Amino acid sequence: MHREVYSQPWEYRDLTTGTPGDLRPVVVPHDAVLALPRVADPRQMASGYFPGGKWEYRTRIFAPAHWRDRHVVLEFEAVHRSAVVFVNGDLAGRQPSGSTSLVVELDAFLRYGVENEVVVETRADRDARWYTGGGIIRPVHIVVAPRAHIPLDGVVVTTPEHDAESSLVQIMTTVRNLAPVPVVRWLETSLSSPSGDVVGVDRARVSVPACGEAQVSQRILVDAPRRWSVDTPELYRATSLLTSGAGDETQADRSDVVFGIRSLHLDPRRGLRVNGQPVKLRGACVHADNGVIGGATFDAAEERRVAILKSAGFNAIRSAHQPMSRAMLDACDRIGMLVMDELTDVWTKAKSPEDGSDAFLDRWPSELEAMIRKDRNHPSVIMYSIGNEIPEAATRSGSELTRAMAAATRALDPTRYVTAAVNGALFVMDGAVDVDPERLGGASLEAVAEINTRSMSLEDRMSALALTDAVAELTEEAYGALDIAGMNYQEARYVLDHERYPNRVIVGSETFPTRIDRLWGLVLANPHVIGDFTWTGWDYLGEPGLGRMHYRDGEPGGGALGAYPFLISFAGDIDITGERRPASYFREIVFGLRSEPFIAVRRPHTRGREMKAAPWSWTDSIPSWTWPDAGSDPLEVEVYSDAAEVELFAAGSSLGRQPAGVAHGYRALFEVPYAPGRLEALAVRDGVPTERTVLRTAGTDRRLALSAELSDQDAGGHRLAFVVVELVDDAGVRATDGDLEVEVDIDGPGVLQGFGSARPETEESFVDSRHRLYDGRALAVIRATGSGRIVVTASTPGLPSAYVEVRAG
Structure with a gap:
């Protein structure tokens, strides 16, 4: 079976109140929860104070007459949660899990030569300890195959034996026959290298019993294999073609599997290899x-x-x-x-x-x-x-x-x-x-x-x-x-x-x-x-405030999680916009992957306050030297380094050296009076300054700056542009003190899929076009709706608008 993304239009409506709302067009994948107003209800704390709901999705599938002799499947990769599927009013499938696929075989429900109505009902409410969203949250696929076919995920590729000279690739294929009579088929499997060259072929005859299955084992030797690893992610492709052998293409089925040649070994003496x-x-x-x-x-x-x-x-x-x-x-x-x-x-x-x-x-x-x-x-x-x-x-x-x-x-x-x-x-x-x-x-x-x-x-x-x-x-x-x-x-x-x-x-x-x-x-x-x-690499919605800072002089909200309007866990090395936080750079240094020191400055409001033990919390620090409201008391500056010592300079003057490196937890702490300009840290190895990192104060002449990254089109025809919105000075230094409200506007074949910042507590909505920057930054995600020029404009009162252009298609 060959999956194709189901691309017919969908509509959905809210059923939460018991009175169905109006059907509205929707693009799948779709999170129906994200647009709901959040509630200050402690029972909804785990989800980031999003309420639950119940929704109905509808689509129509035209079934041509020749489908009578085919096997038709609709595959939902994930519907969160408690999905029930009806086809032409009949119950056709259900899946209580919100992250397990739901495969609906349509043959018994289709009416041929006309459109068929598919209805999906789903609900989600207080079913996890974090934010899950709700609705048809992952792609939907349709499969139209002959009665004798390779079922979904019916090909298993392993590489049981390999070395630098050759690799034995074993392909186990299930062939299913839904017809009431036995059939004979030919299975041809070809292997393509990462470069696209065919490196091996095997052909096997297979007899499949009526309404039954047969297993086919094929072994293909590949010379000079290019092995998959983290550093060399080389991928091969196995293409399996199932035919009648009589040249009847209507009876052909195909499966493509991408795989890698690699081995795993594990023991307590040598660990994982x-x-x-x-x-x-x-x-x-x-x-x-x-x-x-x-x-x-x-x-x-x-x-x-x-x-x-x-x-x-x-x-x-x-x-x-x-x-x-x-x-x-x-x-x-x-x-x-x-x-x-x-x-x-x-x-x-x-x-x-x-x-x-x-x-x-x-x-x-x-x-x-x-x-x-x-x-x-x-x-x-x-x-x-x-x-x-x-x-x-x-x-x-x-x-x-x-x-x-x-x-x-x-x-x-x-x-x-x-x-x-x-x-x-x-x-x-x-x-x-x-x-x-x-x-x-x-x-x-x-x-x-x-x-x-x-x-x-x-x-x-x-x-x-x-x-x-x-x-x-x-x-x-x-x-x-x-x-x-x-x-x-x-x-x-x-x-x-x-x-x-x-x-x-x-x-x-x-x-x-x-x-x-x-x-x-x-x-x-x-x-x-x-x-x-x-816990955790990437920040997430829900478990709000898990990683927020706790201080011994008290804080509003209390408890392990934050009171409303906390939304984000705030425990990630990388925030929800994709920006690395100080903990990420500290980790990179500990891993031995970064030699340059890293400077993180604690926010002035934390000065003199003692942090309580908060195991998922980092210090409330950011890599910025823009603190116009810092006052006269010195700021606490953290410098991370694997070097034995670090030296810190402010405005060109040395503030001395402090021990760092593994013996001191890779961290040195300085107290620095704030003055606009330049803050520089040097790693000192064997008494000699080596690598350096510099922070600069953002100037007062500021502007909005946009940068965009446009993805390739995926199998479902979706292309996303990730647009970073920042407030910067005329030299491009980010103004972390400028948390202005910014509005984004889209001109051309695109829509706003989501917009927001990494601010851990907010009452703003990710589906709105206005958001406050957080530490001078936000992220807008644009989904292309067609081919052509898309212009994204960001504006805020008192500053010129800024725009970036991407071209889809």
């Missing part, structure tokens, strides 16, 4: 939303995220906590990014009122299979996570389910590793899980109780609990069922576990960003620890 080379995972946990365009998944937005993450030094992504989109998987293949694809955030114990945990035991086999069938030809995917912080994993029934899911994963794909993101401290933190004392053996709950009564930071409490015998024994069976022990916030166990379980391989599946200097040291020092995934 890709193509025989050791790899440490510099990982980012990433949620599914795309910032100002919400939960809608467009190829260009996914590719942009992966490219920016890689440029920031990451080489791996964990899809927290739902299966990754096909678009992001494709981008990881092309760009060179390793993937831990994660199935779910919940099993049988609810974390949100409507998260589907009540039906998990019935649903997990099909949802797990759908994820693995989606992933198994992607060279970027190296491991599957079967769950995140599952509390029942500490119980007998949870351990049994862990084993069952791990076994099912290996049966579906024996070429990749199985993990789960486990936070053992949560099993015993303040009695979070009702644990059977018999499972603890000789471990004493008294030690756990004593730790829970101490006054300490969250991260210190988690570390102390992680070291207890109780956590070791409660996680023992679950980890024993996995190939890789995923540890959330349990780095205290890394060395201890190797002594206790010498064959265990560990990955830091979720870690505090503030501890990356210590965490990365542990990763490098311990071969059995294969990497670190920070």
